[in-house]
Amino acid sequence: MSEAVALSEQTLHGLYRDHRSWLESWLQRRLGNRWDAADLSQDTFLRVLASPQVLEELREPRAYLLTVGKRLLVNFHKRRSLERAYLDALAAMPEALAPSPEQRWLLLETLQALDELLDGLAPQVRRAFLWSQLEGLGYADIAGRLQVSERTVKRYMAQAYEHCLLVES
């Protein structure tokens, strides 16, 4: 093990020892329960571990942990709300049309990946893209629903595609 990595681990241990319970109680206030808070705090430290080069020069460790922690918290809530929407939609579906139990997890994972991919798009743009791709609506129909011009719809579509294609593969 190289010296640099050993040093990082040393710093991480210190960081963990000094700030873990503080971070966990911060997360717990936002999540309302200990278990999710403990999970997210672990994830936060794992993220920090994955970028050891920062640790050496960490001057405000709590501010840094909070930045990472908040990002994870937002993702956590997005996943939760997607899961809820998914379960609700499944429950509302006629039995015959609902996916089989083994398809359900795969489908949820696909939807989560798509949700993450589309994250950050303006709501109108996202909606136009979904209507076009999922429901097969034409630009004229989308324009009518969104009360914008067809030209704008085309611009939205290009924006959405560009956003998705910029993800590093």
Place this chain on the structure above:
Amino acid sequence: MIRASNPEARQLARTAASWLALLDSGRASAEDLQRLEHWRAADPRHEQIWQRAEGLRQRLRTVPPTLAMACLDRPATSRRTLLKRGLALALLVPGGWLLSQQLPLAVWRADLRTAVGERRGVRLADGSVLQLNTATAVDLDLEQHRLTLVEGEIALSVSRAQPLTVDFGLGQVTVGQAQVCLRRDADRCRICVLQGTVQVRPAQGMALALQYGDQLTLYTDGSGAMGRFDPRAPDWRDGMLSVDNQPLGQFLREISRYRPGVLHWEPGLESLRVTGTFQLDDTDRILALLTASLPVTVQSRTRYWTTLVARKQSA
């Protein structure tokens, strides 16, 4: 998720994206398609990003549309509120509802009423939240834990274990730690469960429990119909009316509820179809939108007397 930020990658993605947007428009000419072929063949990186785009489109085609729409187009409000601690009340009441400003905070007994086109919300003394849709009248007696829907439509959210009983003429519904939407029309009543479980006791027939997503309609002749609805679709509580392939006549009758004055239409228009999501606050605008998508014109004699007629074929 990491997104490429170098100018070259951006430019490449932008070019591919504008091709894709053109293709999806259905208006690409044979010449356009030929130019696209050229572009793809000109550089392996072009072809590579094109393949990625194809992969994305493929993935979007494999998910069941209804399910995927419900998940990926879920209401933004719930995502936003979830970030703010998932406070139940905030979730139930959209931002535009200024509860405490409209009535004293603690309402125990009251006769509440809304005018045509008006909507308002009230926070009750027991912490429950009551929203009144257009042209609605409610009598409230919290000491008796009772509420009577005289006419119109309400949404009621009870967060306490102590239930509230709502009388709606054709029966009663008991709501405890649940949220319901109730609508009383001349010949029928409709109960929709937005959260939790409620007990319904029809004036005629057996008592029954309704769950989240259930919708029960009771008619004055004693009959009833059970169904399901989509609790996540935007509705009057969001100031919206969302319809999918609805007959125009039915749609206009719904719009009339929110519109002072008289709204007429030619019988021939009854079965035209309407799809879309409309803002209830401006029914004039809704009618204007209809003329843009359907072969109809609006004739207004006065602000309160409006008729829709079939558009004459011109030229």
